[in-house]
Amino acid sequence: MSSTLIDAQHLHRYYADTHAVNDVCIELRQGDILGLLGPNGAGKTSCMQMLCGSLAPSSGQITIKQFDLLEQPAQAKCHIGYLPDKPPLYHELTVDEYLDYVARLRKVSKASIAAQRNKSKQQCGLSQHGKKLIGHLSKGYQQRLGIAQAIIHQPDIIILDEPTVGLDPIQIREIRELIGELGALHGIILSTHILPEVQAVCNRVQMIHQGRSLFNKSMQQLRQSNRVLLQLEQAIDATELQKIPGVDSAQPLNQQQYLLEGAQLQDTLAEISRYCVEKNWGLLQIQLQENTLEQIFIGLSSGDATTQDEDAA
Numbered sequence: 001m002s003s004t005l006i007d008a009q010h011l012h013r014y015y016a017d018t019h020a021v022n023d024v025c026i027e028l029r030q031g032d033i034l035g036l037l038g039p040n041g042a043g044k045t046s047c048m049q050m051l052c053g054s055l056a057p058s059s060g061q062i063t064i065k066q067f068d069l070l071e072q073p074a075q076a077k078c079h080i081g082y083l084p085d086k087p088p089l090y091h092e093l094t095v096d097e098y099l100d101y102v103a104r105l106r107k108v109s110k111a112s113i114a115a116q117r118n119k120s121k122q123q124c125g126l127s128q129h130g131k132k133l134i135g136h137l138s139k140g141y142q143q144r145l146g147i148a149q150a151i152i153h154q155p156d157i158i159i160l161d162e163p164t165v166g167l168d169p170i171q172i173r174e175i176r177e178l179i180g181e182l183g184a185l186h187g188i189i190l191s192t193h194i195l196p197e198v199q200a201v202c203n204r205v206q207m208i209h210q211g212r213s214l215f216n217k218s219m220q221q222l223r224q225s226n227r228v229l230l231q232l233e234q235a236i237d238a239t240e241l242q243k244i245p246g247v248d249s250a251q252p253l254n255q256q257q258y259l260l261e262g263a264q265l266q267d268t269l270a271e272i273s274r275y276c277v278e279k280n281w282g283l284l285q286i287q288l289q290e291n292t293l294e295q296i297f298i299g300l301s302s303g304d305a306t307t308q309d310e311d312a313a
Contacts (some may be wrong), residue, residue: 003029003030004027004028004029004030004063005028005029005030005032005064005065005079005156005157005187005249006026006027006028006051006062006063006064006187006189007027007062007063008024008025008026008027008050008051008060008061008062008063008156009025009060009061009062010023010024010025010059010060010061011023011025011047011050011057011059011060011062012024012057012059012060013043013046013050013055013057013058013059013211013313014058014254016204019211020043020046020142020211020235021043021046021047021050021057021208021211022043022211022212023212023213024043024047024060024208024211024212024213026047026051026189026206026213028157028187028189029187030156030187031183031184031187031203032149032183032187032188032203032204033180033183033187033188033190033201033203033204034187034188034189034190034202034203034204034205034206035190035192035197035198035201035202035204035205035206035207036048036168036189036190036191036192036206036208037115037192037193037198037205037206037207037208037293038193038207038208038209039193039209040193042193042195042208042209042210043208043210043211043212044161044191044208045085045161045191047191047208048084048159048189048191049264050062051069051080051189052077052082052159052161053069053073053076053080053239054079054082055072059119060078064076064077064079064080064157064224065079065156067079067297068156073194075248078106078107078153078155079156079157080155080156080157080158080159081145081148081149081150081151081152081155081157081158081159081186082150082159082161083149083150083158083159083160083161083163084161085161085162085165087142087143087145087146087149087175088146088149089134089142089145089146090134091133091134091135092133092134092135093133094130094131094132094134094206095121095126095129095130095131095132095134095135095137095145096117096130096131097121098134098145098149099117099121099145099149099152100113100117102149102152103116103117103152103153106152106153107153108152108153112222116152116153116154117130117152119154120148120149120151120152121148123148123178123182124142124144124145124147124148124151124178125144125174125178126144126145126148128144129141134207138171138304139166139167140167140168140170140175141169141235142173142227143163143164143167143171143175143276144174144178146163146177146261147160147163147178147182151182155186156187157185157186157187157188157189158186158187158188158189159188159189159191160179160188160189160190160191162191162192163175163179163190163192164176164192164194164197169206172197176197176200176201178202178209182199183203190202190282195293195294195297199219199293202219203218203219203220204216204217204218204219205217205218205219205222205236205293207297215296222276222293222296226261226262226263226264226265226266227259227260227261227265227268227288227289228259228260228261228262228265228272228286228287228288228289229253229257229258229259229260229285229286229288229289230257230258230259230260230272230276230283230285230286231257231258231283231284231285231286231289232256232257232258232281232282232283232284233256233281233282233283233284234256234281234282235255235256236279236281238250238251238252238258239257240279241260244268244271244272244275245259245268245271246262246264246265246267246271246272247261247262247265247268247272248261248262248263249261249262255258256284258281259289260272265288266288269286269288273286274288
């Protein structure tokens with residue numbers, strides 16, 4: 001079983017009378033790329049800052065690699081690499097000068113600085129840019145450098161806040177590929193409001209809205225369908241379909257099509273088909289309707305769905 005890198009329990013954060021983070025729990029395991037998803041103003045950045053130790057929670061507990069972040073901050077923070085939404089770059093420095101500076105801040109031993117700098121440059125596709133001024137780099141390469149500074153001390157945990165904001169499509173694809181490669185060696189939390197980004201690189205997703213955690217599942221669990229589209233030759237009373245074991249509700253879409261919902265419908269397709277054949281309704285089509293991030297996100301954000309904050313398997 002993979003080890004737990006971050007265990008954050010019951011986090012709250014107030015800004016005056018604003019309850020920005022309301023009882024949020026976040027867990028990160030070795031090998032996870034966790035997508036922290038939510039609209040602007042949802043509380044994602046506050047959560048990230050608390051996990052990094054740059055913002056104190058109003059209440060709650062954060063454990064990093066078994067170190068209490070509030071009680072043992074130095075021991076905990078050495079396991080974290082952080083890229084905020086605005087990379088902390090000095091445009092008048094070269095790439096090498098900047099990474100050497102960050103390595104010293106991260107207490108990398110003097111003898112190891114050059115090796116760690118070269119390794120982080122290689123990982124982030126910056127090997128040919130060491131002598132360039134940061135101010136002369138494109139936005140995409142500045143984001144790469146922001147990631148390089150986050151990993152120069154080879155932390156167990158990388159926390160990335162909106163790493164592709166402002167990039168063009170090619171740059172976005174390159175950064176996503178980089179995150180996927182880093183996920184093989186580190187546990188990663190990726191904060192974003194861009195749905196395709198989560199689908200492209202994450203194996204788990206947690207949705208936050210108005211400071212609350214509403215959804216926390218693996219991508220595999222997310223895709224498991226609880227809806228089936230059924231098409232019949234005959235028009236029937238939809239309540240007849242609710243007699244099928246596992247079908248919680250049946251909604252007619254037109255005279256021949258019905259939308260069935262239930263917790264485990266993906267496991268009962270054969271039984272639904274057999275039932276329809278035995279009733280001589282003329283089964284024309286039966287099709288699982290795969291869940292999408294967009295459906296779940298819109299439903300939860302608009303209040304059309306109930307809270308589903310569960311531990312991912």
